[in-house]
Amino acid sequence: MIVILKHGVDGEKRDQLIQWLKHLGLGVHVSEGEYQTILGLIGDTARVDMDLIASLGIVDSVKRVTDPFKCCNRKFHPADTVVEVGGVKIGGGNFCMIAGPCSVESEEQIITVAKAVKAAGANILRGGAFKPRTSPYDFQGLKATGIELLKAAREATGLPIVTEIMSTNYLPLFEDVDIIQVGARNMQNFDMLRELGQLRKPILLKRGLANTLKELLMSAEYIMAGGNEQVILCERGIRTFDDYTRHTLDLAAVPMLRELTHLPVIVDPSHATGMARLVEPMALASAACGADGLIIEVHNDPLHALCDGAQSLRPEEYAVLADKVRRVREVVA
């Protein structure tokens, strides 16, 4: 349920109403917009007398929200959420360019790629240290060392870093990581989402391989219900019957999610397509359809990459892409 307050209401009366609603056992999410304040009520609102609340002098209107997702719902929070990390803003018209290798392989590799993507216009560095691989015999990532090398690359370039967590047992290692990624395979690891909800650090939540948008939003809700409101959603392709591409990039998810939620929505055309030559066209399409950013795999030597070389761009290809993305954004602005 949402309670829309009249413009310019007295702060004391507003706080009294919030206290009273809390006494009813409800969570109250306050969204202060330029023109209106919205109280989002979370919990068992069936017992709340809507007519009574609507009759209060400071209340403009009361509406029931039937969607199961509340904190991330745009009805609760009409303005775009802007996630801020290391001086970089994501959402609300701020476009992020996240780039870097699938996995951190060595100090030389990550620092070379970090410098190259920064020069091309990337503003956040990616790199996997804990890799969710289909085969247990494949390279699993450098783990703690990988995170240390990412920090060294941040030191060398000033780029904030994002890397994936696979178990909260390793949470202490992520203390100094700027954005924690929850990969597609862990999108519904609810215990992990709850723990990440206790942090006050941005979480990049990737859509599961076979999950609906509602399920993605419910996973964001797990994080936000704990009080961590800095969630970035990522469309990275889903499983369909076609197998020419690695996954099927669901680009309609972008405008749909932007309607449903105030959270930033970014696109990963690398994992979605699995093919380097398809990354640029899908990146441009993502920028054109309203994405708040891109996460793209870039490697200095894709032929010898330990993971996902086939979908990795060379730095010079990424630079061309980044320039075209800028131009597409200017056109659609």
Ligand code: PEP
């Ligand atoms: C990744 O970004 O490194 C990754 C494994 O992505 P996804 O979880 O989307 O497969």
Ligand code: MN
């Ligand atoms: Mn990868």
